Amino acid sequence: MSMHTKNFNMDSFKKPEPNNFKLTDFRRDLHNRHKREVHMRKERLRAVETRFLAKQMITVDTSRARSNCDVVRMCIKELGMKEFPFGRKEHCDIHWHAVSYEENPDLYGGKVNKFPGMTDICSKMMLFRSLDQMRELFPSDYDFYPRTWYMPTQFHEFSCEVRKLTEKKVKPRPTYIVKPDSGAQGDGIYLIRDPVDYTPSPNGKCHVVQEYLSHVYLIDRYKFDLRVYVVLKSIEPLDIHICKDGLARFSTLPYETPTYKNLHESFMHLTNYSLNKRSTTFNRSERSDEGSKRTISSVLRKINLNGKDGDQVWKTIERIVCKTVIAMLPTMRIEYQANIPPGKTKLSCFQILGFDIILMDDLKPMLLEVNSGPSLSIECEQEVAPGIVEYVASPTDEEIKRPLVRDTMMLVVPKEKLKYCRRRKRRLKRLQQEQRESCRSGKRPRFKSEPLQRQRTHILIINADEPDASKREIDVTKQMSEMHLDHYNDSRDQESATSRDAAKDLSEVDMPKMELDSEMSESHDDDTNHEEDSHEDDHDHDSPTSRRESCLKHIYPAIYDDEFERLRLLERVAELFRFCLGVRGSLRIGPTGFRTFARKCRLNRRGMTNASIDIMYIDMQRKFDHMNPERTSGLCFQGFLSSCLEIARRKFYAPTKLEMLENLLDYCEVNICQRDDDMPPTLPRLQYRPKQSSSSYGQSSTFRRKMSRDIREETIEDLLDKTQKNSEIEAFLRQGRRMNYVPKPVLDQPTFMSYNSE
């Protein structure tokens, strides 16, 4: 036997075990070749994966989903999306956070399930302040929440109010509920009847005190509140969806109107689940129309059975939701602009909000709170033995929250990917059909991926000394492939896990597996694939991959646009505020900005001196100091709005506050637009533009028409006023070359003329 054969043990070729390789030249060569091969394969897989993910897979980052993880994961599986539980270098289509936007501001793309600043905007103090300001302007529209005082700032007003009622001997004596500003789950809440019982927080935290709604609608003698889920799809344009069902949370002690004796009974007066679950009488029924946690639909059915109109109650709730979001919208816009610079065009936000609503005994819904991060947990605690708590699935929670999360995801995912999925699904169906048929007929199925098989590299070990020609070449491709897959299987890295899927796809037959992924994504849609694309694209959330009815109902602008457009006046104030902010990213207006506002709007022409502007600024800053827990200097939007109302009251008198504010805004916008051309480049330009879609702008079309006409008239008249001494320019204007305008006689002009007459 030659030396050559002596060095080779043929058994090792027949069973190529990577661990048994000896580093002879030949084997080293082979090993390197294998490494190169693996590397190339990895690269190819990565490219396939990236292409595949980018084009078709809807990716979801759940690295910060925390307690939402269970339900989000369920929905991801159900919809066939791709989860990234440890985050991803590139941005995902959806970033599902349980925390606020501020905790991850570096995102540059995808849809984030939190709007910036929403936690603050939904804090009790900020929410009821915003609603109060709307109530000042639209008293009959904003009568759906209890009267609120802000402590400690308004302690005096509160005391006076209580004293007045005591003197009047109002019966029954009103009760008040004290809630910590940023509290949740019923923490720190107590009832009082006398202002002296109010205990200020030792660490200076603020409270809201509210009228306690004592005459509430009861079911089986228990008090309850409704948790209504609302999806804010976008704020520009405003797009609101409401979940058609929600939860009703019941207290666990039969309700009695408040007396001194029962004021401390939290299981009677508070309906929070987190609190009542500790009660021994908490009823954990699995049925959705029984127990201490039920569905809203079951409550509405009960109301209908009692001969009342449950549908009407729900419609009123929808209106309350729209009005509340409209009240929050100006602040949301300011926060959004400050946190998401125009460069981040790929990033946008959506959010699920939880509205807590209670029904009065006449079935009038009243808003108690808006929760920026409502619990999406689908488990509940169960005490299996004294002191031992177990978490078990809650069917009622799952019935509501799972469709809510799933349909919210469907609402926000990129439409083009859904189209892709639908197309692939139809193709898959066809291919599966073919496969079944070919199996029956014994033919080879058409979808064996020929190109990929051809790409596959075979590794051969050639033993020249083997006398048997058939054994001279040994194909180790399969073993290598297994080794490769083992490598992927061992990897715990998420990205490698994706590659592993794709590696399997490649090492076997790629196409069918990919198709299966699509199949998963649309498995709940089996009987609908005959639908044409054109039909399927009509609705964005009407289950694009399925004909199943969505649990979300589009309420704004779809239903209530016309009814509530008039309420969107404060967005104009927000626009003025943003114009005066100056520095991007800032949320408060400084003294210079406030002066700039007065100067640009020519408030001096209405008799506002610089000194009065400064005094007003200091006054308002002090008044709204409690809304500034971080003690940053400057005036917040609410303070700015109050200043505007004050200026309007002083200098733009009209029969109602609303008209006064409208007059002020008209005046300011006209003056700013006129001066727009000489604005220093550092200041953001006021984007006064009549928008194309009425839904995306706060003013009614008549109002906009009036505004644009007034702006034109004001601008021309003002110019004429300025240029009266300059007959050349006047002639130029009259020729209408620049403005195409022939001014009317001064006397015919509307009240705007008076602004210039000063």
Ligand code: ADP
């Ligand atoms: P938290 O954020 O701590 O849950 P809420 O404002 O939701 O605070 O109040 C907790 C509970 O207190 C509510 O679920 C409701 O049952 C009761 N409650 C709150 N405000 C009022 C009110 N003005 N009148 C009657 N009950 C109220």
